[in-house]
Amino acid sequence: DGGITQSPKYLFRKEGQNVTLSCEQNLNHDAMYWYRQDPGQGLRLIYYSQIVNDFQKGDIAEGYSVSREKKESFPLTVTSAQKNPTAFYLCASRRDTYYEQYFGPGTRLTVT
Amino acid sequence: AQTVTQSQPEMSVQEAETVTLSCTYDTSENNYYLFWYKQPPSRQMILVIRQEAYKQQNATENRFSVNFQKAAKSFSLKISDSQLGDTAMYFCAFMKHGVNAGNNRKLIWGLGTSLAVNP
Numbered sequence: 001d002g003g004i005t006q007s008p009k010y011l012f013r014k015e016g017q018n019v020t021l022s023c024e025q026n027l028n029h030d031a032m033y034w035y036r037q038d039p040g041q042g043l044r045l046i047y048y049s050q051i052v053n054d055f056q057k058g059d060i061a062e063g064y065s066v067s068r069e070k071k072e073s074f075p076l077t078v079t080s081a082q083k084n085p086t087a088f089y090l091c092a093s094r095r096d097t098y099y100e101q102y103f104g105p106g107t108r109l110t111v112t
Numbered sequence: 113a114q115t116v117t118q119s120q121p122e123m124s125v126q127e128a129e130t131v132t133l134s135c136t137y138d139t140s141e142n143n144y145y146l147f148w149y150k151q152p153p154s155r156q157m158i159l160v161i162r163q164e165a166y167k168q169q170n171a172t173e174n175r176f177s178v179n180f181q182k183a184a185k186s187f188s189l190k191i192s193d194s195q196l197g198d199t200a201m202y203f204c205a206f207m208k209h210g211v212n213a214g215n216n217r218k219l220i221w222g223l224g225t226s227l228a229v230n231p
Contacts, residue, residue, distance in 0.1 A: 031217065042203065042221045058218075090157060094217065099145045099207055101219060103157035 002027045004104035006091050011109045013085075021076045021107045023091035030096040032074035036060060037088040037106075046089075049074055050096075078109065085111045114139045116206050118222035125194045126230050132179075133189045133225045135204030141165075143209035146180065146187045147219070152200040160202070163187065165209070194229045201226050 004025040013019045023032065034046040045058030049068040063082025068074055074093075078085045088108050092101040115138045125131035137146070148160040163171045163180050170178050175192045191198055204222040 040223065042223045043219075045218060048218070088155060092157075099209075099217060100147070100159055100162060102159065103149075105154070105156050108155075 004091060004093055004102060006089075006104035006107050009105065009107060011107055013109070013111050015111055016080045017111075018077055018079050019085075019109065019111075021078065021089055021091075021109065023074045023076065023104060024072055025074075025091075025093045025104075026072060027093060027095070027102070028071070029093035029102075030071070031094040032068070033092040033094070033101060034058070034064075034066065034074070034076045035090045035092065037090060043090065046076065078111075085109060114141070114206050114208070114220045116204050116220050116222040118202075118204055118225050120225045121223075122226045122228070124228040124230055125191075127194055127196060129194055130190060130192050131194055131227065133191075133202050133204075133227065135187045135189070135222055137185050137187065137204075137206050137220075139185070139206065139208075141208050145207045145209060146178075147205040147207070148176070148178070148187075148189045149203045149205060150198075150200045151203065151224075152197070157203075161189070191227075196229050196231060199227060199229045 007022045031050045033048045035043040044060050046064050047066040049055035065077045090106045091104040094101045117136045144165045146163045150158045150160045161171050161173045161176050177190045179188045201224045203224045206220045
C-alpha cells in the first residue's frame, strides 16, 4: 500500500526540548513538504525539499530544521527556539513533473 | 504575490442537496493550477479536484465539480447530492505553473470553509 506515514499521531513535550517528527513516503515522490496548521490560519509552509540532500526554507522556517538524506524520508525537528510549537503538522509529497501534493495523516504536537 | 480568499467561513447543507463553496484568488500569472482539498474531522488532507488554468472545461470528479471563471479569478466548488461524509473543512489552493528558479511549486492556501452536512 503506497502512502505517506507520519508518526506519532500525538506528541507531547516539555518546553525547552527539541522534538523530531517523522515523515516517510513509499510513493517514490521527489518533493516533500512540511506544513504547520493553526486554527483560523490555514496551512503555512515550513520547509520543502525537491531532491535528496537539498531543502529550502518556507514561510515560517524559524525554530525548525529538516534533513533529506533519503528520498523516502523528510524528518522535521522542532527546536526550543520555536516560540509557539504547539500545532498540527502535516507532511506532503509530490511526484516530479506533477502538481498535486499528497498528505500524510499529520502529527499533533503539544508543548507545555 | 498570490492570495487566495474563501469568503464563507462556515456553511451547512441538508443531506442529498447541493452546495457551492466560493474561492477567489489574485494573481498576475497566466498559467497556474487550482485545487480543492478536503480535511474531514480525522484531519487527513485529501485532494478533491484540480483545475489547470489553460483548460476552459471545468473539472469534474463524481459529485464534485468546479466553476472556473478565469477572468473573474473565481474557482467555486459544487458538491452535488451531499453526503454526511462530506462534512469537513474545504481548502482552496493555488499553484503557479512551470518550473523556474524559486517556483518550487508552492501551494498558496485559503483559510478554509467549514461545511456541515445535516441529516
